[in-house]
Amino acid sequence: MAPRSLLDVDDLAPAELVGVLDRAVAFRDALPSRSLLAGVPVLNLFFEASTRTATSFTLAEQRVGADVISFAPGASSLGKGETIADTALTLHGIGVRVIVVRHHESGFARRLADAFDGHVVNAGDGTHAHPTQALLDLMTLRQEFGRFAGLRVAIVGDILHSRVARSNIVGMTMLGIDVTLVGPATLLPDAFASHGVRIERDLDALLPSLDAVMMLRIQRERISGGLLPSLDDYTQRYQLNRARLRSLRNDAVILHPGPYNRGVELTDDVLDDPRSRYVAQVHNGVFVRMAVLDLLVNGAAVAA
C-alpha cells in the first residue's frame, strides 16, 4: 500500500524510503517518460515564499508529466483552520489530486491532509518537517558512502527552528545513522536529546570523527529575539570555517539545506571546499521529488 500523503519522512517505511531513493537514482540516470503522472493535476500551494523548493517541485512535476498549477496565496489568507476543510473540498472538487503545500505553521500539512481527499506532499510546515529535503540529503549521503548504517553525522546550528533538522533526525535515525546535534542551548534545548540522538556543545571536539556535517542557517533575528548574544559569539564556537575545515576528514562531506548566510554559519572557504555537496543536494532534489510523486500517485514502482 502506498501512503496517501508524505507529511514527514516516517510516513515511509524504511524499505519504502530506500525504494524512493533507488527510484530517484534511476530517474537521475535516465529521465522517465512524461507519462508517469500524465494529466494528473498537481497544485503547488505555497503560503510561504520559497524559490528553490517551489522551482524544484515544479520541475519535478513537469518531468513526470503532471498538469501543474501554482498558487501563492501569501501568508495571510486561507490561514484559518475553519477554512481548511472548505478549501480542501473546493480543491478536490475542481479535480486537484495532489497538493504540494508549504505553510508557516507547524501542522498545516497534516490538517490539510486530514481534510483533502487526495495526496498531500509537505514542502515545509512551520518548524516541523520538510521531508523531501531530508530525502535529498539522504540521497546525497548514500551517493557518497553507499550505505547509511554507522555513518556519523552532525547537524549544527539552529535546530530548534529547523524543519530540515527535524526531518533529517527522523530519517537518519530510521536508517541507522549516528546523529549528533550541535548548537547553543537556546537553539538546541536538551529536550532534543532522545530517540537515539545526542547533543554536543563542542563542535571542535566532534569534527574529526564525522562522516558528514550539516550546517544550518542562522537568522540574524535570533539576536534580537534574545537567543544569541551576537553573531561573533556564535561563530566563535559553531561556524564552519577554514580552521575547522582542517579538522574535518578528507573523505567527509559538508551539507547545507540553503540558503546560507556567508560569514555566519559558514565562510566562503566552505563553499569552495571540495567536500561541500551543496550542488549535488540541489540536483538530487528534483529526482527525489519525482520519485515521491510517482510513489504517492502510482503506488508500487512502474517501469521508468
Next chain:
Amino acid sequence: MKTLIRGGRVIDPLQGIDANRDVLIENGFVTQIGEHLDAAGVRVVDASNAFVAPGFIDMHVHLREPGQTHKETIATGTAAAVAGGFTAVACMPNTEPALDSAAIVSEVVRRADAAGLARVYPVGAITRGRAGAELAPYHLLADAACVAFSDDGSTPRDARVLRNAARYAADLAHCFISHCEDADLKGDAVMNEGEASMRLGLDGSPGLAEDVIVARDLLIAQDTGKAWHIAHVSTANSLELIRWARGRGVRVTCEVTPHHLAFVDDRFDDYRADSKVNPPLRDARDRDALRAGVLDGTIDAFATDHAPHGLDEKAQLLSAAPVGFTGLEIAVGAYALALPELGLERYVTLLSVNPARILGVPGGSLAVGSAGDVTVFADRPWTVDARLFRSKGKNTPFDGLTLPRRALATVIDGAVVFEHGRVLPREEVPA
C-alpha cells in the same frame, strides 16, 4: 416548601457524617438530618444507592457574559452547572467588558437571578480592564457581590501594581486569585514545552512560566498578608512553592482542574486545538505531582476552569484557536476518573467544603441551619457525548471517554433544579 433527600449515603465532612441519612430542607434551609424522616406532603428526591453531599461549588468558571454570548451565556452556563451537579459557580472577570465596575457586576447578578439556576458569585478584576495598570474599585465590587478578585487569563506584569492592589484590598476578606503565567516566558506558545513540542515543531511554554509567577505572588502574599489563591496549578514546582509558603505562614490555597489531573502533553499529533488550554497540559511528572498533591492535601479545591468556545473557533489552526475547554458537565466524573483512589470525604471537601471556605460563601455543610444546597451523585459509569451538553461549549478532552461517576440531582435552596437528566429553573418548581 419542603424537600426531602431520601435514602442516600450522606457525606458531610464538616459534621463527620458518612452514613445513610435523610435530609429535610424547609424554606431553603436544612432543618433535619436523620433516619426515616417523614415524607408526607414533601417533595422527595430519591437518593437510594447514591451519595448526598453539600452542594458542589466550582470556584473557577467562565460564563462569557457580557460580551461573548456566542460562546456561553449566564443561562446556558448555569444550566451546565446544575446538570453537572454544581449548586454554585464563581465566574471569572475576563468578560467583555471585564468585571471591573459595580454596574457590570450587578448586571451579572441580575441575569443569574433571572436564569434561576446555579448561584453565581462574580469574581471582580484586580486591575481595570484586567490591563495590569490601574487598581479596580475593590470595596464597590465587594458591595456589588464580588467574592474574590482576579485578573484571570493574565496577571499584572508589574509587581508593584499587584503589591499595591493587595495592600489596598487588605481590609477585605476577599482573596486574590492568581492566574500564574509569565507572558514573556510563555511567548507564542500553544502547548507545554518539552519533548513533545520539540518533536512536533510547536512553540512550547515552559513550566517555569508558571513557577516564577507563583513564586512572585507568594512573596507578595507574604509581604501584604493578603489571602491568596493560586488558580489551576499545573506544575510540580508550583506545589513545592506553595508548601514552602505555607511553612512560612502565608495564607495560600490552590485549585486543580480535571484536565491537568487526567492528561499530558502528548495529545497534539493531529495539530488540532482540541487540547489547547492555559496553563497547558504538562508532562507525566507534573501530572503525577498534581495527583499526589490532591491526595496529600496540598491542593485545596477542584475547579473546572470551564472555558467554552465555539466549535468553529476551536477548529482554527493551533496558533489562532482559543484556549480552554468546557468542563462543568464532566467534572464530577472526571475527577473520579483521574483519581480513583481518592476517598469520598476528601472528594467532597475539594468540591464543596473548601471552595465555600476559600470564597467565604454559604455551603460546604448540611448542618441544620445551612443553606439547602445539595448534590446527589453516584458511581454510575457513563460515556461523555459533548454534543449533548447544555453548555454552548462542546470541546472537552473527555469527550467519548467513559467516566465512573455522575451527578444525579442538584438542589438549591431546597428547589430541585436538576433531576432525571432534566434541568428545571427554580421558578418552575412548584412551591
